[in-house]
Amino acid sequence: MSASPETVSPVLSVRGLSVDARTPTGLKRILSDISFDLKGGETLCLAGESGSGKSVTSLSIMGLYPKASLKIAKGEISLLGRPITALPERQMRAIRGGDIAMVFQEPMTSLNPVMTIGAQLTEAIREHRREEGASAEHLARQMLDAVHITDAARRLTQYPHELSGGMRQRVMIAMALSCRPRVLIADEPTTALDVTVQAQILTLMRELRSEFNTSILLITHDMGVVAEMADRVAIMQNGRIVEQGDVLDIFERPGEAYTRDLLAAVPRLGALAGTEQPPRVSKTEPFIRTDSEPVLAVSGLSVSYGAKSGWFGAKQKAAPVVDGVSLAIKPGETLGLVGESGSGKSTTGKAVLGLVPFSGSVKLDGREIGGLSQSAMRPLRRAAQMIFQDPYASLDPRMSVGAAIAEPLVIHGIGNRSEREDRVAALLRRVGMDAEAASRYPHEFSGGQRQRICIARALALEPKLIVADESVAALDVSVRARVLDLMLELQEQMGLAYLFISHDMAVIEKMSHHVAVMRGGRIVEIGTRRQVFENPKDDYTRGLMAAVPIPDPAHYRRA
Amino acid sequence: MRVMREILRQPAALFGLLIVLVVVTMAIAAPLLAPFDPDNQMFDGLTLEGAPIAPGGPFLLGTDTLGRDLYSRLLFGARNSLIIGLVANGIAVSIGLLIGITAGYARGWISTILMRFTDLMMAFPALLLAIVLAALLKPSLWIVAMVIALVNWVQVARIVYTETRGLVERDFILAERALGAGHGRILFLHVLPHLVPTAIVWGTLGIATTVLLEATLSFLGIGVQPPDPSWGNIIFESQSYFQAAPWLVFFPGAVILLTALAFNLVGDALRDILDPTQRGRG
Numbered sequence: 001m002s003a004s005p006e007t008v009s010p011v012l013s014v015r016g017l018s019v020d021a022r023t024p025t026g027l028k029r030i031l032s033d034i035s036f037d038l039k040g041g042e043t044l045c046l047a048g049e050s051g052s053g054k055s056v057t058s059l060s061i062m063g064l065y066p067k068a069s070l071k072i073a074k075g076e077i078s079l080l081g082r083p084i085t086a087l088p089e090r091q092m093r094a095i096r097g098g099d100i101a102m103v104f105q106e107p108m109t110s111l112n113p114v115m116t117i118g119a120q121l122t123e124a125i126r127e128h129r130r131e132e133g134a135s136a137e138h139l140a141r142q143m144l145d146a147v148h149i150t151d152a153a154r155r156l157t158q159y160p161h162e163l164s165g166g167m168r169q170r171v172m173i174a175m176a177l178s179c180r181p182r183v184l185i186a187d188e189p190t191t192a193l194d195v196t197v198q199a200q201i202l203t204l205m206r207e208l209r210s211e212f213n214t215s216i217l218l219i220t221h222d223m224g225v226v227a228e229m230a231d232r233v234a235i236m237q238n239g240r241i242v243e244q245g246d247v248l249d250i251f252e253r254p255g256e257a258y259t260r261d262l263l264a265a266v267p268r269l270g271a272l273a274g275t276e277q278p279p280r281v282s283k284t285e286p287f288i289r290t291d292s293e294p295v296l297a298v299s300g301l302s303v304s305y306g307a308k309s310g311w312f313g314a315k316q317k318a319a320p321v322v323d324g325v326s327l328a329i330k331p332g333e334t335l336g337l338v339g340e341s342g343s344g345k346s347t348t349g350k351a352v353l354g355l356v357p358f359s360g361s362v363k364l365d366g367r368e369i370g371g372l373s374q375s376a377m378r379p380l381r382r383a384a385q386m387i388f389q390d391p392y393a394s395l396d397p398r399m400s401v402g403a404a405i406a407e408p409l410v411i412h413g414i415g416n417r418s419e420r421e422d423r424v425a426a427l428l429r430r431v432g433m434d435a436e437a438a439s440r441y442p443h444e445f446s447g448g449q450r451q452r453i454c455i456a457r458a459l460a461l462e463p464k465l466i467v468a469d470e471s472v473a474a475l476d477v478s479v480r481a482r483v484l485d486l487m488l489e490l491q492e493q494m495g496l497a498y499l500f501i502s503h504d505m506a507v508i509e510k511m512s513h514h515v516a517v518m519r520g521g522r523i524v525e526i527g528t529r530r531q532v533f534e535n536p537k538d539d540y541t542r543g544l545m546a547a548v549p550i551p552d553p554a555h556y557r558r559a
Numbered sequence: 560m561r562v563m564r565e566i567l568r569q570p571a572a573l574f575g576l577l578i579v580l581v582v583v584t585m586a587i588a589a590p591l592l593a594p595f596d597p598d599n600q601m602f603d604g605l606t607l608e609g610a611p612i613a614p615g616g617p618f619l620l621g622t623d624t625l626g627r628d629l630y631s632r633l634l635f636g637a638r639n640s641l642i643i644g645l646v647a648n649g650i651a652v653s654i655g656l657l658i659g660i661t662a663g664y665a666r667g668w669i670s671t672i673l674m675r676f677t678d679l680m681m682a683f684p685a686l687l688l689a690i691v692l693a694a695l696l697k698p699s700l701w702i703v704a705m706v707i708a709l710v711n712w713v714q715v716a717r718i719v720y721t722e723t724r725g726l727v728e729r730d731f732i733l734a735e736r737a738l739g740a741g742h743g744r745i746l747f748l749h750v751l752p753h754l755v756p757t758a759i760v761w762g763t764l765g766i767a768t769t770v771l772l773e774a775t776l777s778f779l780g781i782g783v784q785p786p787d788p789s790w791g792n793i794i795f796e797s798q799s800y801f802q803a804a805p806w807l808v809f810f811p812g813a814v815i816l817l818t819a820l821a822f823n824l825v826g827d828a829l830r831d832i833l834d835p836t837q838r839g840r841g
Binding site for chain 2: 375381390399412
């Protein structure tokens with residue numbers, strides 16, 4: 001297998017694969033004519049937005065697609081020259097985990113929580129390699145070493161909840177590679193992980209590819225990951241491959257309009273180097289507030305969860321989730337709050353709206369909110385609103401869109417029925433939607449539309465500050481870019497201040513005037529965007545920036 | 560109005576609704592419909608050997624071991640059984656909803672006390688509790704209904720509690736709090752509507768079990784008091800004659816089954832119709 005990838009026959013070959021979904025109104029084609037080859041030791045990325053058919057493709061190869069609702073209409077999948085499309089389940093089982101292994105997106109749920117790591121790893125080994133007892137265990141320890149998990153002997157006796165997310169994904173990879181598969185299918189393997197952990201896992205996968213000579217089919221929505229990992233890339237849209245080829249060609253000379261749009265929508269870290277402000281998006285004169293007092297002034301904010309005691313439990317003091325945070329936001333400005341999971345950034349966002357108990361001082365629009373009762377807090381709520389991460393979860397599914405947007409007006413007793421209806425219509429148009437959307441229900445809208453609805457709802461009370469907690473993290477890149485532009489436009493026209501919470505450095509760079517970096521409940525660095533991004537003082541900030549995958553394959557080829 | 564239209568469009572729901580209407584009409588119009596006095600032990604209601612008469616002939620569904628007309632007893636029994644099934648069960652579901660939702664939303668010591676009390680009630684043998692309560696209070700139809708309600712709310716409370724706990728963790732509840740919505744608004748407009756399906760399913764499933772629990776109590780002498788008929792006590796009075804007179808168990812059994820099924824069908828349809836996320840789906 002030392003020959004160059006071009007000269008060897010493909011390990012995995014997909015020819016004209018079409019998949020139909022069974023719907024009440026008959027069969028509906030969801031994958032059309034997918035063809036690609038995966039050669040030995042090669043990494044092919046299937047890239048596309050949600051609903052493009054990436055995951056259905058990988059599940060079809062594994063024979064793991066839901067057979068009650070999907071049906072392979074035509075096409076051939078062959079592994080090492082042997083067709084596997086019509087193989088009986090018994091023989092497919094030997095291939096799965098043997099010749100083809102798979103790593104899933106969610107390391108938190110893809111390990112069995114009641115089995116030790118060792119038991120799960122040796123089970124996979126025994127299933128396919130007929131290694132028994134001590135030798136299976138020996139191999140398991142070797143595999144953990146290979147994925148750089150230290151203290152392997154002890155890890156084997158631990159349960160999944162005792163391991164971090166990145167560690168669990170390493171275990172999943174170890175499990176997948178333990179039977180020396182020819183093909184590793186990785187479905188969004190790093191999407192659920194922090195950016196620094198993602199960088200480690202991607203490095204590990206590259207190492208293992210050369211060490212085990214495994215071909216990798218990597219499914220991802222992240223063009224940065226594609227640039228970093230792929231030899232070749234296939235861009236998918238609506239169940240078709242619109243374009244495939246060498247990663248450098250695709251990135252530098254995209255042939256299809258869709259590919260160009262997709263690449264253009266990716267925010268690039270460092271794109272705004274040398275400028276102070278977020279990009280202007282509207283042509284109108286910006287709204288300038290005359291008051292320059294900060295909308296939000298926070299000093300010495302601390303939050304601890306779980307310090308309460310139960311009836312039978314001893315009183316215990318939990319470690320603070322947020323520890324002595326101070327920050328201020330002026331009208332019309334955005335403070336980007338960036339950090340990895342567990343850094344306390346979301347809790348900070350909830351605390352400044354008085355949604356979690358805290359100690360320290362939070363002044364909203366000049367008034368202290370600490371210690372206020374629910375009813376005393378209500379008038380202050382008009383000054384600050386929140387937009388959540390998951391637009392699917394933050395709208396009541398049983399309430400029509402119009403009622404949801406009007407609800408803040410009802411709560412605060414603003415206007416009568418017809419005035420509120422007019423206001424809802426105006427708000428919907430304000431966020432770029434039809435006024436007739438008011439009578440429909442949230443499930444009838446896409447993620448991007450729902451996030452627009454959430455924004456309209458947050459704007460209903462004409463707040464001065466909006467806390468946006470990972471508000472675009474659940475959206476596809478092209479939708480994300482449009483929602484971010486909408487938020488910038490609203491800021492320019494209404495003088496809104498944002499506390500913009502995100503784990504995504506590129507998004508933070510695009511949106512912020514000032515940036516605060518959080519780690520372990522503390523702010524490790526705060527300053528103007530230019531200071532933080534172009535001249536980071538703190539090691540952690542530097543590490544965070546270095547870990548961000550850059551959507552430019554040439555960058556990695558040079559390295 | 561929309562609910563009615565939707566029900567008319569679903570054959571199963573329509574079937575259920577028709578049976579429910581028939582049963583309710585039978586109960587209300589029992590004095591008009593019954594050919595005989597349900598409590599009258601008629602001389603010609605027994606054979607010369609003293610055995611009950613089989614269905615057909617002057618007695619449509621036959622007679623029981625005391626020579627009473629079974630059809631008339633079923634009609635009057637429908638009154639008592641429906642009151643037990645609807646009222647007792649309705650009260651049980653309401654108590655369960657109230658306790659479960661309060662405990663799930665309030666947290667802290669209120670939640671602890673309510674749920675520990677629920678656990679205590681769950682651990683306590685329901686029948687024993689019912690016997691004690693019925694013995695303390697003089698048995699009558701309404702007392703029996705209360706007793707059953709006080710025993711049956713426990714499972715509902717447990718399930719509603721768990722669902723509420725999950726609901727209040729969801730972002731849209733946090734979003735409501737960020738808007739400044741009060742507890743009442745959140746509970747009644749945003750939590751309660753999500754519990755309606757659970758309440759409907761439990762409410763309709765509970766009708767059959769409630770009718771049977773009443774029968775058990777009747778058997779022990781603390782349910783609906785003889786000679787007043789209820790579907791349950793008709794079965795229990797006659798079960799030892801099952802071999803000789805199977806119709807005495809079969810007809811009331813079939814009526815209970817059919818009624819429970821009908822309420823279930825209507826309940827299922829209501830649950831789907833009231834769920835806006837199901838609207839416009841195939």
